[in-house]
Amino acid sequence: MTGEARVEDYLALLKPSVMQLVVFTAIVGLVVAPGGINPIIGVIAIACIAIGAGASGALNMWYDSDIDAIMSRTQNRPIPAGRISREEALIFGSVLSVFSVLLLGLATNWVAAGLLAFTIFFYVVVYTMWLKRSTPQNIVIGGAAGAFPPIVGWAAVTGSVSMESVVLFLIIFLWTPPHFWALALYKQSDYGAAGVPMMPNVVGEASTKMQIFVYTVLVAASAMLPTWLGFAGGVYTAVAVVTGASFLILAWRLLRTKEDVAMRKAARVLFNYSLSYLFIVFFAFLTDNLLTRFGSFM
Template sequence: MTGEAGVGDYLALLKPTVMQLVVFTGFVGLVVAPGGINPFIALIAVACIAIGAGGSAALNMWYDSDIDAIMSRTQNRPIPSGRMTREEALVFGTVLSVFSVALLGLATNWIAAGWLAFTIFFYVVIYTMWLKRSTPQNIVIGGAAGAFPPIVGWAAVTGTVSLESVVLFLIIFLWTPPHFWALALYKQSDYGAAGVPMMPNVKGNQSTKVQIFVYTLLLAASAMLPTVLGFAGWIYTTVAVVTGLSFSYLSWRLLLTREDVAMRKSARSLFTYSLSYLFIVFFAFMTDNLLTRFGTFG
């Protein structure tokens, strides 16, 4: 395979859809952190989170190119389609990852850079190389990689990790299983063909639906922690209650489905809703904090 990659293929390696959520949650962590940060430095920090996320995504595609070639939703990615070699993706991902960590450390502090480096390591080595192909708990444990960005953003401003940033981490961490298991329910033939032990393929649909519902309840409860711990007001609380109830209803509806077609349709609905859930909750948290900080609600 010679590889004839264009600019679009290198962009595809970054998983831009996934990166949007990673960058946004990291941005929220940066914005709500106490203390000030120069706007230009803040822009560099957000860019570093984006570049680091893109670099780790490229390394993920490098390592997973064999199973990407089997799964229908990933067959057209740059490597399995033949437009790019694995070596090109490896070099590209490595350069971006190292550059993002070094630049973040120089621009902000090495605590934030250390967390970004650990995030990349966790996603590439712990999740992609180890957990993904070895256990149906891959998403549960590996989901931590996608939950670190708020901690990175917070540390970029403060040089520390606080209870607030850990709570934001927890919300994303608990969101990950119902989000990805809903996808796995209607894409389980793909995962089965690729030999990836996703929960529906290993434990069955019913067990997966029960676990989705349990994690959704835990997620809804964790989303109330900012209110309970006193660092969110009524705007966030209202949004967290409404979105949590909606998520719980969709999970409950999925749990009750028995017929295969209906189950796949319900799982797709839950997955689609989960895509917007974190954006809504984190945007509400940021808005609430900013309004309180600047005295609109005080």
């Protein structure tokens, strides 16, 4: 029996903290895409991507309500807390999914709408229903869902996918494993109790820390691709170098830390930094692009 749901509970189903990153990376893809877009249509496109991301979150909470009730960080979500029923969450997420895809297609183009539909499908079916409970590589493969927003934003403007948007996708895709495995290191008891095969619970802490370091090297290298491929300038390059080096230092410290309490602290520091890292890198890419455009009109 569920209690009376409040507006805040339905908003919580949308995972607003995750949506912030989705919206921001989509905005970057949309703004830097060549050709430009009508500002009103652009706002509608970003709103559709945000709604689609929120719908994915609601459907994820619908399916994962059993394990959410076990894990300490998710026990107060609307479904396990009894404020919203699973059926209400399923209907809510499904309606928003269809609405966001149809509106994006009508407002921009069906390439962008198709990519948004695939993103929702990938997160809900491929990641949530299949990978999350079956393999420690869940977050590696499933991370693709969170990496699609800049491609969708780019496609909303151009009706196509380009090398630039794929590079933005790659940065997020490679960032996802060290970000979530750092979280899993200091929350591994939660995942263990829920039976979710996150990397530390399956292969151990030492192997997880090494894989975090390897992926950090890869994401720092991928962040240099815009410079190496010639579509980013000095501002972006400087930021990518500094933030990438900082990421590597924190991952190295985690790798070298042996004592349990210190290791969990280092993992938490790395996790918190990784949140800032992606925002900073994408903001630098956006700023660099806008400065280049502004300079071309001078």
